[in-house]
Amino acid sequence: MEGISNMSSVHSHVDVYDFKSNKWVEKFDTPKEMANSHLGIATDGRYIYIISGQKGTQCRGPTASAFVLDTKTKKWSSLPPLPFP
Numbered sequence: 001m002e003g004i005s006n007m008s009s010v011h012s013h014v015d016v017y018d019f020k021s022n023k024w025v026e027k028f029d030t031p032k033e034m035a036n037s038h039l040g041i042a043t044d045g046r047y048i049y050i051i052s053g054q055k056g057t058q059c060r061g062p063t064a065s066a067f068v069l070d071t072k073t074k075k076w077s078s079l080p081p082l083p084f085p
Contacts, residue, residue: 010036010057014069031076035063046071052085061085 012034016026035053042049048069054060062085068077 012036028074031067031078033065033078034067034076035065038062049079051079052082 012032013027013029015024016028017023018025034050035055036057037054039053040051048071049066050069051066052062052064055063064081064083064085066079066081068079069075070077
């Protein structure tokens, strides 16, 4: 998910890797408000929860934003922000 392409460019999408076929199989965009690196990520098997992180390039300050991805529908939803970044 996301990540730094080089020191002046970041990715804003999810790449999906299929371990059975040993191939990258899909790519879809992330919300514009989501951080691009240093994300906190957890899953319960269906939903992927993403909190905080850094938006943009070169170690900018953290965000308080939080999102959840429903892996079955591939839809993002915003969660209430953290009390502090």
